[in-house]
Amino acid sequence: MSEQQRKQNTERSGFSFGGPRPGAAGMPVQKARDFRGTLRRLLHYLRPHRWTLAAVLLTALLSTVFNIVSPKIMGDATTKLFEGMLAKMEGLPGAAVDFPYIHRILWILVGLYGLSAIFGYLQQYLMAGVAQKIVYDLRRDVSAKLARLPLKYYDSHSHGETLSRAVNDVDTINSTLQQSLTQLLTSVITLLGIIVMMLTISPFLTLMILITLPLSAVVAKVVAAKAQPYFVNQQRTLGNLNSHVEEMFTGHAIVKAFGHEAKSIAAFHRINDHLYDAGWRAQFISGMIMPLMMLVNNLGYVLVAVAGGVMVTQRTITIGDVQAFIQYARQFAHPIGQVASIVNVMQSTVAAAERVFELLDEPEDLPEPAKVVKLTAPRGRVCFDHVRFGYSPEERLIDDLNITAEPGATIAIVGPTGAGKTTLINLLMRFYEIDGGAITIDGVDIRQVKRGELHSLFGMVLQDTWLFHGTIRDNIAYACDVASEEAVVQAAKAAHADHFIRTLPEGYDTILNEEASNISQGQKQLLTIARAILADPAILILDEATSSVDTRTEVFIQQAMRRLMKGRTSFVIAHRLSTIRDADLILVMNQGKVIEQGTHDMLLAKQEFYAELYHSQFGSNGSKESTG
């Protein structure tokens, strides 16, 4: 996945030598739903830079104008040369080429070209700064937004989707700003400039060139329209092929175990043949545009050469003008093609921007209350008072839940997988807002406490260990802005992590890699426990599951957790009989709801869900215990 993404990024940030980005004509373009609105909003990001952008516009204008005027001036030199030659040929007395004049013109040209290059570079230089700054702002906004989004967003959107908006889409905007915008600018200026210049030379020849213009537009349009269905077909087949490959490779062991290799290969060949068929056609047809456009361009060239030639013989135009005209005609096709492709690029850019803005428009957490209560010296008395909650209004999961956890108490949450045990934790941490009732800590409604402060009351150790790319020390000290070396080591010792950390080559400075795969799952869990110990919270949230840990580490983890829980109010997603039996309160959950609550003995006596669950989990021995 990450590799695939990297690949895409390579392609996107790949630079071009000023040409339009490669993308075959006729390829379907993603379109924005609200093009104008999105564009306006995107322009909003450009606003702070309007003066720099004005400078970019000016330099682009100057650079292009100097470039465009030059062929006409050069034509004058050629004309002078030609006239001198003709005069000499005709044997006029004192006939000579006017070299001082020609040389003067050539020096002027050197100056113009030089200036054009300088302004051209300036334009690129300025644009690089602006474009990157804009994208930086956009990225910062996205990151700030992600910090304000409620957990609900994260639970209902895949990481891949969010990542692709925050990275790939922003990157698309980046390269458009960097390359396509200035290209569009210079292309339009060049186009207009050339037309003006051509008109000043000869309106008649200009007309001849302009005749070819609609022709090339028609050619491009017809071919692109023809190619489109093939591209759609190719894209679809490619999608099929990719998902077949993905499916077969990820299920490789199963494919082999059931002896289906040949079948999988046959299916692959079928799709692959299909892809070949659609692929070469799409490529062939879209590849026709280039030669056809070139042909049209060449026809214009011949027209100018012939008509211009005839006009020179009739002395209605000079030879230098014909030369200049040919140069203009040659340059003409390039910006047209560019503008056409940039229009496509713009469309996909606005579509990308729209996706980014959609993310920026997601509803946020409720704002902090105006008057916040400060919790000093929290003791950890937690109350659920007539709490009502459902993830969606139609489905009420919790109806009138009342729990009181005294400071230092242990609340065990049990239930089958997928019973919604994390729901309670989501509410407790105010990751989700409750629909009715109140949750209080030490008598204070959690909605009256700043989120940050509320969260700092809790320590969390989840089964899904989260560590970041950084040193072990930084990971343990994550909760604290400053933590002394001693405190970190103390916490690691308490979590039974000190020993294994010291066996690592770099000790506490060992850098955990991206997937933290350089330490084992159990060791990761020990680190998250150390992190919670160092944070020293009043209330603990623990997930006891240690399913992928070897027995010795598991014993360590248990001991560490027990030490951590001492003296703190603990909410434990319990998997262990000892924890459950010793808990002050057991909440039994099933299908998202709290269906029973009470102590172990109370619940067993009830002979309902808990009792059944308990027996099935711990086998017949458990039932013996309850009956005996």
Add this chain to the structure above:
Amino acid sequence: MIKLARFLQPYRMAIAMVLLLIFLQSLSELYLPTLLADIVNLGIVRGDTAYILKIGAVMVTVAAAGALCAIGANYLSSRVAVGFSKQVRALLFTHVENFSLQEFDQIGTASLITRTTNDIAQLQQALTVMLRLMVSAPLMCIGGIIMAVSRDAELSLVLAVVIPVLALVIYLVASRGIPLFRQVQVKLDGINRVLRENLTGVRVVRAFNRTDYEKERFDQVNRDFTATSVQVNRIMGSLMPLMLLIMNLSTVAILWFGANRIDLGKMQIGDLMAFIQYAMQILFALMMLSFMFVMLPRAAVSAGRVNEVLEMEPQIKESATARTEQRAMVTTQPLPATAATGATAATTATPMAPSQLKGPAIEFDHVTFRYPGAEEPVLEDVSFTAWPGETTAIIGGTGAGKSTLLALIPRFYDVDSGSIRVGGTDVRAMTQAELRGQLGVVAQKAVLFTGTVAENIRYGNEKATDEEVRQAARIAQAADFIETMPEGYDALIAQGGANLSGGQKQRLAMARAIVRRPPIYLFDDSFSALDYKTDAKLRAALKEITNEAAVLIVAQRVSTVMEAERIIVLDQGRVAGNGSHRELMATCAVYREIVASQGAEEDAHE
């Protein structure tokens, strides 16, 4: 890159044609300025309108011929490039299908997927561009030089100066910019990483109240990336203006020196105009070539990655009879009836009747195995026997080697020493199809394929009747939820089984193994995704149909293994205990430790 060129072999005629056509097209492009020179030199100077028109007609014909050649070349090159990628992709896929898990571990599944899809797409793109530009650019360049020299050799000295200067400028800018591009890539990965960490760890970040800290962390990578991006764009931004400047200045130089030569009568004015256009064509071709040098390294990386896979030999070699199968798979040709292959895979997939197994079902005989490059063996000197009609459970902590042990039985890996016998035969002496035909495997993570529910179950036995499919679903406790689906057994399963819960997927995976009715069942921690009730029901139903089969279960829960006839306790790759629950409680310390860690100790003793 060059190694992959062998796949172009079948296209050598087409490629030759492409070269020829592009050569002709380049000639036509070069010929146009020559004709223009004629118009100026012969037509305009003499005022011969008829001649001008005649040459004009010739020019149109040349241009049209050039376009035809280009279209022809495009047709052929499309077929070559797309055909090439099709071929390499097919070969790669077939090759990978024959890999054992060892090669999958080595390269990684995700990477294998990207190599088969993205990398080959990259190669196809590179080949297309190469066929179009790589060929025409040098041709235009050389042709332009020849034409220029033939027009006026002395004036060509201007080119002798300009070309190296242009090359130098491109080199200087690119050599500064390209390393920076790599840095940009690395820094973009950094942005990606911090974002991904923030997404996956959102609960922890908020719980520890580190939102501001994370914002700062992100801002840091963001700033870093921006700074490098600005730098690289400023460097690369100089390339285009510089190249334009060089091209323009060379025109000026040609005019300057050309004017002198015309004055001396050594050159005609039309030649000068043609010369300028040759120079433009040459310099343009050079710019195109420089573009190629940016593209080629990227394609070369892809080629290297594809080649690495193609050159990887599957570690697991079939016995002599099985070789035919491997070859046959690559070519997908009909096979000899005796060999187990494509068409016959289904036949072999139909398992033998359980009664065919007499004597021990699975024997591990002093098996030692290590993953390549690992210091310690995962399994060391493991010996045990599993009998038909018995359940053999394997328990132990992670890293104890349980799943590895199970993966050795279908011969996903080969043992380093010792041997494994299935039904009395060494697994290495059978064909893979023959061996796997006796096994019903349920993996730890349920893998389903796109298709209907029935198709997925039938994956285990293609000849199963509808009734057999239903029965398998019933035993696997899957029938209930299947029947609640609107389309029942014809309900479509999305890719990766995304529309099913973990437990549902696992039950379908079980049904898939059950429908085979194999003499040997292998369950790799397959019960953990099920809730306790379903787990118990399923095991009871399974018991009824497996009374003659050998069942191997890898488990984490003591409750799952407690009733097994034989429990193998693995501890750090070695067998620490072998016996029933009762025996092990009495004799095996490691087992007692495991039971204790799951809090069932007290119960067991009561």
